[in-house]
Amino acid sequence: MRRVYLDHLAATPVLPEVLAAMQPCFLEAFGNPSSLHQHGLRARDALARARAQIAALINAESPEEIFFTSGGTEAANLAIKGVAYANQRRGHHLVVSAIEHPSVLGSVEFLEKQAFTATRVGVDSQGWVDPEAVRAALTDQTILIAVHHVNHDLGAIEPVAAVGRIAAQRGIPLFVDATASGGWLPIDVQAMGASLLSLSPHRFYGPKGVGVLYRHRRARLVSILHGGVQEGGRRAGTENVPAIVGAGVAAEIARRELPERIAHTAKLQARLWEGVQHRISYVKLNGPPPGAQRISTTLNLSTEFIEGEGQLLLCDLHGIAVASGSSCVSKSLKISHVLAAIGLDHALAQGNLILSLGKDNTSEEIDYFVTTFAQVVEKLRGMSPMWADFQRGVIDSVIQPSGRGTSFAAHASALAGKPAAARPS
Amino acid sequence: MRFDTGLMSDSYTLYNQTVMDHFLNPRNLGEVPDADGVGEVGAAACGDIMKISLKVKDGRIEDARFKTFGCGSAIASSSMATELIKGRTVAEAMSFSNQEVIQALGGLPPVKIHCSVLAEEAIKAALEDYRKRHPEAAGQPER
Ligand code: FES
Numbered sequence: 211m212r213r214v215y216l217d218h219l220a221a222t223p224v225l226p227e228v229l230a231a232m233q234p235c236f237l238e239a240f241g242n243p244s245s246l247h248q249h250g251l252r253a254r255d256a257l258a259r260a261r262a263q264i265a266a267l268i269n270a271e272s273p274e275e276i277f278f279t280s281g282g283t284e285a286a287n288l289a290i291k292g293v294a295y296a297n298q299r300r301g302h303h304l305v306v307s308a309i310e311h312p313s314v315l316g317s318v319e320f321l322e323k324q325a326f327t328a329t330r331v332g333v334d335s336q337g338w339v340d341p342e343a344v345r346a347a348l349t350d351q352t353i354l355i356a357v358h359h360v361n362h363d364l365g366a367i368e369p370v371a372a373v374g375r376i377a378a379q380r381g382i383p384l385f386v387d388a389t390a391s392g393g394w395l396p397i398d399v400q401a402m403g404a405s406l407l408s409l410s411p412h413r414f415y416g417p418k419g420v421g422v423l424y425r426h427r428r429a430r431l432v433s434i435l436h437g438g439v440q441e442g443g444r445r446a447g448t449e450n451v452p453a454i455v456g457a458g459v460a461a462e463i464a465r466r467e468l469p470e471r472i473a474h475t476a477k478l479q480a481r482l483w484e485g486v487q488h489r490i491s492y493v494k495l496n497g498p499p500p501g502a503q504r505i506s507t508t509l510n511l512s513t514e515f516i517e518g519e520g521q522l523l524l525c526d527l528h529g530i531a532v533a534s535g536s537s538c539v540s541k542s543l544k545i546s547h548v549l550a551a552i553g554l555d556h557a558l559a560q561g562n563l564i565l566s567l568g569k570d571n572t573s574e575e576i577d578y579f580v581t582t583f584a585q586v587v588e589k590l591r592g593m594s595p596m597w598a599d600f601q602r603g604v605i606d607s608v609i610q611p612s613g614r615g616t617s618f619a620a621h622a623s624a625l626a627g628k629p630a631a632a633r634p635s
Numbered sequence: 636m637r638f639d640t641g642l643m644s645d646s647y648t649l650y651n652q653t654v655m656d657h658f659l660n661p662r663n664l665g666e667v668p669d670a671d672g673v674g675e676v677g678a679a680a681c682g683d684i685m686k687i688s689l690k691v692k693d694g695r696i697e698d699a700r701f702k703t704f705g706c707g708s709a710i711a712s713s714s715m716a717t718e719l720i721k722g723r724t725v726a727e728a729m730s731f732s733n734q735e736v737i738q739a740l741g742g743l744p745p746v747k748i749h750c751s752v753l754a755e756e757a758i759k760a761a762l763e764d765y766r767k768r769h770p771e772a773a774g775q776p777e778r
Contacts (some may be wrong), residue, residue: 517683519706523649523658537681538706541746545682556682560704593664593710595675595686595702622704625684626677 212529214575218413218507219362219390219566220533225415225463228456232417235452243449244438253451260458267461268388268407269398270424277423277441278454282389282410283313285421288434288445289385289406290317293354294326296430301351304328307339307368309361309548311387318356327351335552336498337366345376352380358387359402360395363535363548363564364497365508367395374403383429389413392422393464394471394507405429409461411453415569416460420453467569475567476506478576482565483509485580490587494609496554496562509565510535512558514609514618515597516590521563524586530579535562555608555619556626557596596622650707653741657711662718665700671768674760680749683709687717687757691765694772695724701757708747709754715739716754725765725772731758 224232235256241249243257261273270276279285294304306318308330318328329347333339339357348355357373360366370386377384383405388397393414399407406429409422425431425444437446464471479500486493492514498504513521518536525532533539535546537560544550545559565579591597596618599605603614605621648655670688677684683705690698699721701713716736720728733751737743743751766772 515704517705517709520658520710523707526649527659536706538683538709543681543746543749560682593661593702594704595684596704598666598702622677622682622684624677625675626682627679 212578214530214571214579216565216567216571216579217531217533218568219564221412221418222415222568224417224456225460227463228416228459231459232452232456235455243451244440256451256455257449260454263458263462264409264422267392267397267465268409268424269400271400272427274442275424275427277425277444278449278457279421279423279445280419280450281421282387282408283421285408285423286311286313286387287317288423288431289408290314290354290356291321291434292431292444293383293385293406293429294321295434296432297353298325301353302326303349303351304354304356305344305347305352306330306356307358308332308551309337309364310356310358311362311389314356314358314387315547333551337361337364337548337552339368339373341369341372341376344373348380348382352382354385355382356385356387358390359397360388360391360505361497361548362390363546364510364552365505366497367391367503367505370402370404377405378403391505393460394475394505396468399424399426406431411457411460414460414464417453417456419450420457422457471569472506474569475571476500478567478571478573479506479509481573482576482580485576486511486583489580489584492607492609494558496549496552507567511563511565512554513561513563513587514558514607515561515594515600516587517560518562520590521561521586524589525582528582528586530582533564533566535564536560557619557622558608650711650744651741654708654711654743657714657740658707661710661714663700663714663721664702666702667698667700672761672763672765674757674762674764676753676756676760678705678749678753681706683750683753685709685713685753685757687713687761689761689765691725694726696720696722696728705753706747706750708743709750711740712736712743712751712754713757716751716758720758725762728758728762731755
């Protein structure tokens with residue numbers, strides 16, 4: 211069957227060069243970097259090379275500022291908890307954007323159950339954080355600011371450099387989660403003013419099982435994983451050498467191919483959004499329009515009157531891999547906190563689909579998706595009581611209101627007892 | 636020696652074959668013309684919506700159709716539920732339970748049980764509506 215992969219935010223295949231670099235680490239170069247013999251020294255050397263490759267990707271001053279973890283989630287946990295614990299004598303307050311990844315928000319919630327407090331800064335309808343709102347949230351107790359580079363769901367590129375300037379003025383470390391942008395957008399930790407920054411190599415053709423935390427040498431950070439003295443004492447546990455080596459190679463190739471990857475995915479992104487608008491009615495793009503303020507790899511759509519899991523399942527049956535932020539897809543049965551934070555109506559969030567492009571997608575695949583998706587929407591609308599009522603003029607579209615009938619969102623909310631729009635608190 | 640890691644297969648499905656079949660080829664999709672009872676309910680858990688319409692003749696459900704705004708399991712549940720209640724008397728249908736749907740579908744993932752509850756609620760709402768419209772039928776013997 212024909213396969214079109216449009217879920218690069220979830221995972222990417224490793225590059226052949228990455229696999230080739232990793233392979234020796236399983237067989238002849240299997241040593242533990244902490245060992246003092248040839249095997250160990252060889253592994254140690256491999257780690258040093260990977261650190262330099264990662265440092266170059268994000269313009270870190272020194273490879274010593276790069277720490278390897280088990281993944282982006284652990285990197286975020288280490289950044290948030292490690293900075294909080296290291297600074298608890300200075301203060302107990304954290305400022306984070308409301309649409310951070312669950313690994314960030316979950317870490318903050320964990321700290322709130324202890325002696326810490328946090329302010330979640332809301333975003334506008336496009337998903338942008340206002341740097342002035344961050345400034346306003348700071349207190350003399352604030353010890354960490356966390357604003358991600360790009361939102362994983364919406365694709366919005368956040369004004370991190372502006373936040374970085376505020377952080378610098380106040381002498382507060384800024385943590386930037388760059389797991390959605392690493393390998394897809396230029397990243398310069400120095401220009402951003404980031405004291406900490408995390409990456410997830412498996413999002414840019416590296417392997418799973420490895421994450422990266424950059425830490426500026428002056429930012430205080432304590433370990434949250436205790437044991438041996440690996441990673442400069444900031445992360446105990448024998449290093450996952452094969453994955454780290456793979457991450458390094460993936461970073462080096464990403465740096466080299468970045469302009470090409472951006473140009474290619476931007477072209478496909480524009481084609482995709484144009485195609486969808488052309489073929490399907492009552493679709494809304496969530497997040498900024500394709501262009502300078504949106505990452506070139508993602509589109510977040512809400513198709514009205516139908517639900518997202520059904521869209522995902524039918525696409526999958528046609529060989530197309532996509533994701534959805536619908537409540538039916540999540541294990542918690544809640545719509546994504548990101549869609550809630552931008553004030554999207556629950557009924558529209560139900561119809562959510564998230565597409566993420568990669569370097570190997572083709573225009574032809576995009577056209578296949580658009581044609582298939584149009585059929586999927588038609589099939590599901592044929593099953594939807596809401597579409598039927600809309601056709602009859604009993605309920606009205608939220609995306610393009612005609613003025614006839616009650617709004618879809620209000621109708622759905624009355625039936626299910628769900629708020630029409632979950633505005634941020 | 637090769638070990639089968641299960642990674643090479645090309646045919647995985649999120650739900651079992653019966654559920655997938657009812658999702659892809661829903662039975663009784665649509666609306667009964669001149670329905671005797673219509674029930675529309677929303678799921679408090681996820682926000683999905685189900686509408687079931689019934690044709691009742693001599694106290695027996697002659698036809699049942701559904702329309703669903705919801706996940707694959709909600710669509711399959713409503714398809715199966717309408718299959719199950721066709722031919723039952725109104726009194727019998729009043730005690731219809733989502734357990735029957737789950738069983739007939741060969742099981743649903745735990746997080747998707749509420750989708751079958753939605754089907755039960757839609758049927759009961761449609762029966763309520765029928766009884767409201769036909770108060771004379773309420774007391775009438777149904778066997
Ligand atoms: S009806 Fe809510 S997830 Fe299926």
